[in-house]
Amino acid sequence: MRNTFLMWFVFEIVFCKSLLYSQEYLLRFKNLNHKNGLSDFRITDVLQDSNGIIWLGNKITVDRYDGERTISYVLGTNNIINQLIEDQDHNIWAATSKGLFLFNKNENVFEQFENDVLKNQNITSIMQCDDKWLYLSTQNGLLVKIYHNDSEPLKNKFQIIEPSQKIAGFIKKISKGHNNTCWLGCSNGFVYKLKNDSISSIPFNKKNSNTASINDLCEDDSNNLWVATNGNGLYKINLENNTIKHFNRDVNNNKTINNDIVLSLLPIKSDLWIGTDGGGLNLYRSDSESFSYFIQKPSTNSISDNSILSIKQGLNKNIFLGTVHGGVSIFKNKFSIQNIPPKILGFNHIDQQGSIILEDRKGNLWISAGRDGLIKYSPKTKTSKHYVDDPNNKEDLNGSIILSLYEDKSNRLWIGTFRGGLNILDLKSDKFISNYNKKLNSVFSICEDVIGNIWVAQRLGVTIYDPNINVIKELHPVSDSLLLSNGTNSIFRDINGDMWVGTINGLYRYERTKNTLKKHKYLHKDNDSLSLTNNHILSISQTKDLSILVGTYGGGLLKYNRSTDNFSRLNQLGNKGNITNGILTDNNDNIWLSTNSGLVKIDTLGNIYNFDENDGVFPFTGGAAYLDRSGKIIMAGNYGLSYFKTETLSPPEVNFKINFTSASLINKNSKNELLYTDLSEFQNNSNSWLTINNDNILFTIKYACSDPILNEEINYAYKISGLNNIWHEIGPQKSIFFSNLKPGKYTLTLKASDKNGKWSPHTTFIKIKVLPTVWESIWFKMTLLGLITLLVVIIYRWRISKIKTQKEKLKQLLDQRAKEVKNQQSKIAENKIKILEIEKKNQVLKQKKLKDELTFKTKELTNNTLRSVHKNDLLNDIKDNLKKEIRQKTISKDNLKKIISNIDDSFMLDKEWNHFYELFNQIHPSFIANLKVSCPNLNERDVKLCALILMGFTTQNMATLFGISLNSVKVARYRLRRKLNLQESESTVDFLKNLKT
Template identity: 40%
Template sequence: MSFVRLSALFLFFILFSCKVTGQHIRFKYVNKDTGLYDNLIKSIVQDDKGTVWIATSLGVNKLDGNEVKKYSLSNGTAAVVNMLYEDSRRQLWAATEFGLYKYNSGTDRFDYWESIDPKLNEALKSDIFEILEADDGSLLIINSHGYVIRFSETNDFKTTFYSYKDTNGKRLYMKTMAKDADGNLWLGTNDGRLLQVSDNRLVTTGFAKTKNESAIQVIVFDDQNQLWIGTSGNGLFRFNPATRDYKHYYKSNNNDVSKSINDNIILSLYVDKQNNLWIGTDSGGLNLYQIDEDTFSYINSLAIPNYSIPDNSISYITQGYGDIIWVGTIHGGVSYFKNELVLNNISPVKLKFPKNDQQGSVVLKDKKGNLWVSAGRNGLRMYDPRSGRTKVFIDDPDSQTDLNGNIIISLFEDPKGRIWIGTYWNVLNIYDPEKDKFIAFPKQDHTRGTFAIEKDDEGRIWLGCNSGIYIYDTDLNLIKSIQKGGAEGLTSNTVKALYNDVKGDMWIGTRDGLNIYHKENDKFEKFFFDVDDSTSLSCDNIVSIAGNEDLSILIGTYGGALNVYSREKKNFKRIGADEGLNGEIIRGINIDNDKNAWLSTNSGLSKISPDWQIENFDIEHGIHGFNGGKALLVNDTMYMGNSNGLTYFNPSKMVFDSLSPKIFITKLRLLENKTFEEIPFSVIANNEEEIPEVMMLPDNDLISVHFATSDYWTSEKNSFVFMLEGLNDNWQSIQKQNILTFANLAPGNYLLRIKVNPESNTEDVQEAMLKIVVKPSFFQMGVVRLGLLMFVFTGIIFLFVWRDRYIKAQRNRLEFLVKEKTKEIKRQEEEAFKKDLALLEAEKKNQELHRKRLREELNFKIEELTNYTLRTLQKNDLLIGIKEMLVKAKSNPKPQKIQTSAIVSMIDDSLRFDKDWEDFYTLFNQLHPTFIKSLKTQHPELSEREIKLCSLIKLKFTSQHIATLFGISLSSVKVARHRLRKKLYLSKDEDFETFFETFK
């Protein structure tokens, strides 16, 4: 493979002076996986409000910032949409293989468009390739029948058909068309001709002298009114319509890769706002031609996620709102990217850089304009911008006269034009460009690891090394060395940064603190990080130092971000993430002509303005973090190098998109009966001159408003504020939320206003507006409420009159009833009195009868008890008789049978008497139901015999009767009564009868 073809292969992601990265272009994607009909993209349009429309081989997709929506044609047919076009009246047209369609915002669909002209309608029933609006507002289309048709949508003038036949009478087919600065129409044909409409007919042009026979795929005019012509196999042409001159750009093995395209089949062309030409090829990816610099660069499809286009066949290119470049491909869907920096690049191939070394570069521009760039771990390069030649310096282990060490960490040009080259592991090198050789000087082992090189006011050269500081004169004599230790020594021997300030003092950054050598008194001042002092250094590892325009000193650290030393306050101000600075490692500091400080950080570049406003540039802007290298600012140019080449730009010519992104409502959702109805916003936003209006019926309990912005690149960073006039007249922040929901709004008119937070975009802040009319329910209507109010008022008056009359009637009736009741009560009282007397008499008689009955029962019970008692006495007599008979029998040695029978008979009688005691208790309990039970409960110590004794005393039996019943003597009865008295706790003055009468 030739060197040129190898270069073309490796020359990718080149930096160009449009919104493009010189390192890797950061892409975002929309494809079939994210909702497109198909990955074959035919056309892309961003309409006036910011919505992106994408034509595919199967239909149209709409990207509104929130979702991808699919649109089929009105007849439901899946058709190839060749082109989308928005005219000056903000109408969206679709040129398809089945005719012309127009977007109907009222129905949110694409409808087939027809004219009242039958001839035009017949011509429209064809494959339409392109559509364009003429200066007079008429529309121009190219169809598959070989016609260019000019017609008026409103039929204001007669339709014109243009066609062209070659010398053989064969009709040519137009493939593409464009308007020049004067509004003239130019067309490219399928056989390679360039035609122009002149005197209302098609004529050939001076392009015929190019002898091009390849079909012209696309044509476009640039800002200089030069016509760019892309062919289907013959490369690219630049044609000047005024002079008829042309230039042919054709890929061949002999081309300088920076001077021509990389593929001869051109599918798409676009001239951006900076007058750069974008070229979409069939297999070479995206080409960029910088017209002002006459150079080409390329972006190919490589296996690097997010940093390459997905396909090398580029079918469409356009630039949308916010200068985003949209790229349609044949097989990979849509890619888009953006960058604020205006960048250029010297390719890694031209610099002969290694492919995969991510070590950052240190850069030096010498007095002759040569650029010295370290090549990672692969030595040093000297690039001559005038000749484009690169000289390579690599350490040859077998040579003692070449570069010593391949890892370059510092570069410096002395007053004699010699280049001082510090290496990481090896000793210092000095190269003399005039003699084209390296200069060796003795005793230089101490210069291993030379991180910093600086010249003082006396012209001496200070080296900051791993072993301290070494000071040389211009004759390469070592004057002095300074190491760690003591008041006159360094804080560390590892010196990483040197800076000679306006006073001639040397600032020395080490791995362990900051040192200042004061020239005036030959003394050192030292600073360290103090965890208890917020005005101390944020970190002791110092890697960069620079002086600011206000005489403050900027100190970059390894891990502690930036420190600003105030000479007046003699303390440090820390600037890091809290202040908006990206990156904790500050490897380099440059001050530009506008007094901005540019920091080379591990996250990219950061710019700090004189008023301490910070802007960060990272991978999305094409700036990688600095890994070991740092940027160089010389005059008006900033240089940055790494494995992707040398990137450079002019900080004073940076282009920023200062406009606030357009904000637009995408859809509405209304809640009715717990079901959401989704309404595309385009359906209600028909009149662009008026604020769209949505009506909420009484059944709509809730409305949600979805909105988006035209900023598709950083949409996730936008924050929003809103105001609902009629409810709250203050702006309210909703952060990054892009949905607003309102529930239970009172009937009335509201105006919703939404805009991007003005804190992030201060210029040209645009608003999305929506009128919300909340209709009242039937009972919320004013007329209904007034009628109800009158009805209620009339009802109240009627009720008041009726109540007054009713009360009077009731009062009269009550008075009558009171009189009648009074009479009735008197009569009833008299009758009741008589009844009460009768009842009392009857009750008295009943009580007398009851008492009589009770007396009779009592007498009967007493008589019964008396009888039982007498029988008990009889029993005792029997027992006495039995006893006497037993005594007699005992004395008779031969008892007689008759005596024995008599004794048995007497015992049976005695048993019957025991039964009599049971009957006695039964009768007694009927007279005195609770006596015996209470007696046993209150005096459980009483024996059964004593209980019987109490019962007999209760019945007022005499002692003689008791003695007879128990079969004991009178003296024994007295003893028993005495014992009973003690157990009942009776005093001497109490008798049994009284006690038992009151016993409960």
């Protein structure tokens, strides 16, 4: 037992390694070319922006592809687009052979970036760092960086980076590294490191004699720097220990690149996608340190060209390839399904019919080859043997179209064919057994029962053989007549030993009771939802809970419940994928269906996932998938043999975006008008309205998915606020029609789901405004309101006039009786007037008294001020006398006494300033307080100056009062105006008068 286990363990290791050795990854490419409106087949660079729009650079234009149509932008004549990037503010930049261009979203045009240094320069590369600086290199050797600010253009910055050491040649490529580092690849084959605007050389330049120009370079997640050269292959530089590994073309080594001209690189984690010039797309897998190659083939799913100028990562795990002659190729970055090409298997004939697969006890794979017989493939030796029907050899395979395979306990391979009946191959001797009756009609299925008999399902029923290949019984499930064609398609043995037989006319179960078979019949009933949905049975299998699974032709998958003896529908696939050719249950109890659309996975929770050609799974046209001993699912056909581990094949991430693309209108004059060919300015913009007229009959708006690969299998739903605000699912329809939209404002919101019904988290909306009719317009409503208002005014005035007439009549009646009252009132009024006249005289007297007091205080204030002037005159006299006394040889006591007398007079005059303030505050009580609040920065001298200006003193008086010159007074007044913050047109006196109140 131990030896047997060890043998199988070694077999599994050898089997897996041998498959991996010759494998290819099965990728499906979607190609964009002139059929999609591209201006040129040569794509110099490709970019998918954050909204999913695809931008394509070539030698003529920049093309913008939104999933529905292409818009081309001309950036001047003979201007080659070298590189396209989207910055952190979602601006699109184009580095060209004639300068730098920026896309203006509002004007829908590319505009040249205004800079004298960069104008008409050949911008070889452009890249943005985390700090939002854009780094650019030019063919004339410049390395510059710019800082662009949309909202504040005046803050844009420009700086030339001067290298500390001379760089031979020019920088062809700038690549962003880790830790805010940039890598510079030069035309002379050297590589430099740029950090903090400092350029330094790396050991690669000294350790290698590479002189080939650097086309591209990148840093992966494993701290490796990859360098692509123009003729010297590919270099991998380990940045930790500076070791270098060189990959160049070697036809005898599959662990290197297949072309020495490497044009483009794209690292994803530790793996590397490599674009070559003529060698197609190369993939380096770090886990196996091996290369895979994807070369152009006649298939429509192949890469479009073998020369790849650009590789870019897009949304939703898409990778975009810009090619020299084939436009753009797009594929999903998924490696779940591996493939052995048909040539390695020995397929000589291309046929759309799917393959039947069987793994024998030795690990050999038996694969039907369409209309070309049977293939035996040995994963150990990677060799194959072809079994064909030679009309001149009666000892070989009889029949070229293989329908079924089965290995019995005696190490014999039972082979069912379409026209050649039953064949039996002795696997020990590798010879066909001929001493049995093999003239059967179309052998669709073969199975062994619990006692070792072989059940063979053929067109006319079931033929049962014993272990010695003797026919022991003929079963005709539908009829006992041998003349009636039953079309028996499948046979299955369940856990109880019952044999299930599927035919084109129903399902049958044969229960073994002692030595007899009891037949149970299951048919479709029109009014019974628990019966078969379809009588045409293709496949039968069993679940972990021992329930029977039944695959039908057009009726989907059914589950037979033993306890209730009825059927339930498992998968709801609509009209797609309802032809179930095979049923598998993997080691994790997931159910896998081989259908006409690909593989369908039903997990243990009942979730349904579809895998089709976009996932590397082709439709099963006659064949079915096979589950091998190691738990891998194997599929085969004209594409070769594909296999995958069940846990690795998962549905694609639902993260695609959708965009509104165009809008059109049919009005009441039956005029079909294309309103907008680009809706990007309206999309997801709350401030922009798509405006249409009120005479619309049919308004159409189109949209598309941003994922070109999934675009054809996306289902959409929309809701429009202003109508019903309810989600409407519309399937794969790529346009929405609205008829006779009423005037108003609407918001159309769109979402999309993948083929598995899973909705993308991204939604998009657009605001629509339908203009009102004339009678619904605001001007019409205002005019109508004005007319109604005028009518109301006329009626109102008429009513007022009538009331006035009535009042006049009433007044005449009351006038006579009111005269007496008026006489009495007049007398009272005369008395009141007399009293008011007396009060008026008193007020006049009070005002005169106040005016006299004000005049007195004003005169007193003036006198006080004049005394201050006099004081300053005294001080000047003191000053003059002191100067004279100094000049005298002897001091005159009389003069000193005179000076002392003048000083005493000056002290007396100092007190006059305090008296001046008291009088000034009585006349202008709030002026000084208001002045200090309004201008707190004024000193005491400034306050005095303001008071004198308000009092109307002349400049001469002020000069005398302050003891300064006339010019000093003018300077003081000028400085005062600046402290008061007065404009040239404002008057100082007017400003001070306003502070009095």
